[in-house]
Amino acid sequence: MSTLLEARDICKHFGGVKALTDVSLTIRQGEIYGLIGPNGAGKTTFFNCLTGLYVPDGGGFLFDGQPLQADAPQKAAARGIARTFQNIRLFGQMSALENVMVGCHVRTRAGVIGAILRNPATRAEEAAILRRSEELLHYVGVADRAHDLARNLSYGDQRRLEIARALATEPKLLCLDEPAAGMNGAETEELKVLIEGIRRDGTTVLLIEHDMKLVMNLCDRLAVLDYGQKICEDVPTAVQKDRRVIEAYLGEVPEDA
Amino acid sequence: MKHPLLHWLLRLPRHTAFLAVVGSALLLALPFVAILGGQAWVRILDLAILYVFLALGLNIVVGFAGLLDLGYIAFYAVGAYTWALLASPHFGLHLPFWVILPTGALLACLFGVLLGAPTLRLRGDYLAIVTLGFGEIIRIFLNNLNAPVNITNGPQGITLIDPVKFGAFSLSGRTEVFGYTLMGPQKYYFLLLALCVLVVFINYRLQHSRIGRAWQAIREDEIAAKAVGINTRNMKLLAFAMGASFGGIAGGVYAAMQGFVSPESFSLMESIMILAMVVLGGMGHIPGVILGALLLAILPEALRFGVVPIQQALFGKVLADPESLRMLIFGLALVLVMRFKPQGLWPSPERQRELTEGKS
Numbered sequence: 001m002s003t004l005l006e007a008r009d010i011c012k013h014f015g016g017v018k019a020l021t022d023v024s025l026t027i028r029q030g031e032i033y034g035l036i037g038p039n040g041a042g043k044t045t046f047f048n049c050l051t052g053l054y055v056p057d058g059g060g061f062l063f064d065g066q067p068l069q070a071d072a073p074q075k076a077a078a079r080g081i082a083r084t085f086q087n088i089r090l091f092g093q094m095s096a097l098e099n100v101m102v103g104c105h106v107r108t109r110a111g112v113i114g115a116i117l118r119n120p121a122t123r124a125e126e127a128a129i130l131r132r133s134e135e136l137l138h139y140v141g142v143a144d145r146a147h148d149l150a151r152n153l154s155y156g157d158q159r160r161l162e163i164a165r166a167l168a169t170e171p172k173l174l175c176l177d178e179p180a181a182g183m184n185g186a187e188t189e190e191l192k193v194l195i196e197g198i199r200r201d202g203t204t205v206l207l208i209e210h211d212m213k214l215v216m217n218l219c220d221r222l223a224v225l226d227y228g229q230k231i232c233e234d235v236p237t238a239v240q241k242d243r244r245v246i247e248a249y250l251g252e253v254p255e256d257a
Numbered sequence: 258m259k260h261p262l263l264h265w266l267l268r269l270p271r272h273t274a275f276l277a278v279v280g281s282a283l284l285l286a287l288p289f290v291a292i293l294g295g296q297a298w299v300r301i302l303d304l305a306i307l308y309v310f311l312a313l314g315l316n317i318v319v320g321f322a323g324l325l326d327l328g329y330i331a332f333y334a335v336g337a338y339t340w341a342l343l344a345s346p347h348f349g350l351h352l353p354f355w356v357i358l359p360t361g362a363l364l365a366c367l368f369g370v371l372l373g374a375p376t377l378r379l380r381g382d383y384l385a386i387v388t389l390g391f392g393e394i395i396r397i398f399l400n401n402l403n404a405p406v407n408i409t410n411g412p413q414g415i416t417l418i419d420p421v422k423f424g425a426f427s428l429s430g431r432t433e434v435f436g437y438t439l440m441g442p443q444k445y446y447f448l449l450l451a452l453c454v455l456v457v458f459i460n461y462r463l464q465h466s467r468i469g470r471a472w473q474a475i476r477e478d479e480i481a482a483k484a485v486g487i488n489t490r491n492m493k494l495l496a497f498a499m500g501a502s503f504g505g506i507a508g509g510v511y512a513a514m515q516g517f518v519s520p521e522s523f524s525l526m527e528s529i530m531i532l533a534m535v536v537l538g539g540m541g542h543i544p545g546v547i548l549g550a551l552l553l554a555i556l557p558e559a560l561r562f563g564v565v566p567i568q569q570a571l572f573g574k575v576l577a578d579p580e581s582l583r584m585l586i587f588g589l590a591l592v593l594v595m596r597f598k599p600q601g602l603w604p605s606p607e608r609q610r611e612l613t614e615g616k617s
Contacts, residue, residue, distance in 0.1 A: 090478075116459050169486050
């Protein structure tokens with residue numbers, strides 16, 4: 001399998017706090033890669049560096065064979081990196097369908113002149129946006145709420161709508177920041193099926209998640225962060241047995257235990 | 258073969274088509290009715306429509322993109338002075354309107370980008386303060402650019418500005434058409450109406466497009482908008498530039514219509530008035546903005562004509578002059594609207610729904 005993303009020695013600090021120290025990891029094409037760690041370990045900071053919300057203080061990303069200029073989120077999106085947010089960030093006063101249509105923005109071209117004249121090319125593009133957005137709503141399973149305002153959707157539906165919006169940017173790498181947070185068992189199960197489907201359809205997935213059952217069942221490989229450092233990168237079964245990971249989560253293990 | 262417009266009308270539901278036809282007939286007949294009360298009434302109509310045009314221009318910036326702009330009048334001033342300088346005895350230039358109007362729009366657009374570029378990172382109150390300052394700077398410049406080189410003629414303003422002319426056909430003065438005497442303000446009415454129809458059309462088309470959705474997304478959540486790949490910088494600049502261009506066009510027509518411009522016409526109060534039209538009517542909702550603009554443009558004139566006779570009839574003397582009453586009523590109206598209809602007098606259905614649901 002070829003490499004999709006290579007992070008090399010990513011550093012990020014906020015004043016005296018070292019949020020990330022020399023984090024390197026490699027994500028292969030077509031895998032589901034998990035990023036776990038205790039609270040405050042730097043997982044979301046890593047996401048923000050990758051998607052251009054933060055500029056790393058050191059190191060860099062190689063995405064799809066090309067260096068990633070991680071200084072503007074829209075550039076990352078144009079390159080094919082889409083994300084969702086830990087605290088859902090939908091366009092609340094727009095309908096679910098419109099939210100996904102906004103996601104199509106980066107892959108479409110119509111400008112002011114096209115918008116005003118509504119020439120055949122613009123109309124065709126607009127029709128394609130609508131069709132694709134409806135498909136995506138179906139895909140994530142919120143098609144029946146298409147015309148409701150995003151803010152009025154249930155929590156689980158909002159999470160899935162955010163995934164649909166991210167998918168509308170036609171990403172090569174989909175970054176999900178705690179997608180299962182606040183979901184019940186049944187919803188988490190549906191989410192698992194959805195993420196597996198996304199991978200099957202050819203999109204690589206990077207996942208931050210605290211639900212260990214989900215992570216261990218879903219991910220091909222995992223990286224564990226603790227205090228901004230990568231302490232382990234391996235397949236789930238190996239990570240579960242790793243001494244440093246257990247220490248990070250449960251505290252120091254006595255020698256004679 | 259049917260004309261496309263006719264085709265469109267026939268496709269509408271019957272009562273909508275009926276309303277459209279009756280509405281346009283009324284709009285076309287209005288200046289001929291208003292003239293019966295004197296030219297002053299037609300002039301009031303002209304100004305009201307000019308405000309509708311301005312408010313719809315500002316609606317692109319404030320309503321669609323959510324950028325609170327308190328210096329909008331500056332672009333209006335740029336357009337007005339462009340016309341005044343290029344078509345008056347002040348510099349001895351008398352260029353035709355099809356040169357000046359685009360120049361004015363372009364210059365205003367340039368100023369829009371100039372204002373937009375450094376304020377891209379600002380939001381809400383901070384943006385409002387910077388744009389407010391910008392509006393004042395332009396006005397003060399106009400006031401003082403009469404020395405060492407006299408460019409704007411300072412506080413005296415520029416007089417004897419050319420009217421809009423299509424070849425030999427001037428929009429000011431009288432014209433005989435089929436034995437009917439058309440007055441200047443009536444002719445301007447039709448020009449302004451045409452411009453207004455155009456700006457409504459452009460507003461509507463933009464709102465329901467890829468660009469309009471991107472603006473709305475930025476208004477809702479800028480970080481999320483960036484994350485889905487919207488170039489927020491360009492989109493905001495575009496909103497500023499488009500709003501400013503419309504301001505510039507309105508300014509040009511205003512200068513030509515009045516025949517006189519001075520910095521006094523472009524005070525902060527005017528900016529606030531136009532913003533109040535947008536907010537009072539219903540931000541981002543085109544019919545609402547039109548309603549707001551008409552109400553606030555007509556109110557002072559109605560007061561001027563109504564207050565004195567009413568007071569004389571009631572009390573036998575004038576207790577409060579119309580000008581002070583105007584600000585009183587304006588302030589009261591704003592407070593009442595903010596208290597009872599914070600979404601504006603005629604909000605878009607979605608916004609209405611959202612605010613009422615929030616209460617329950």
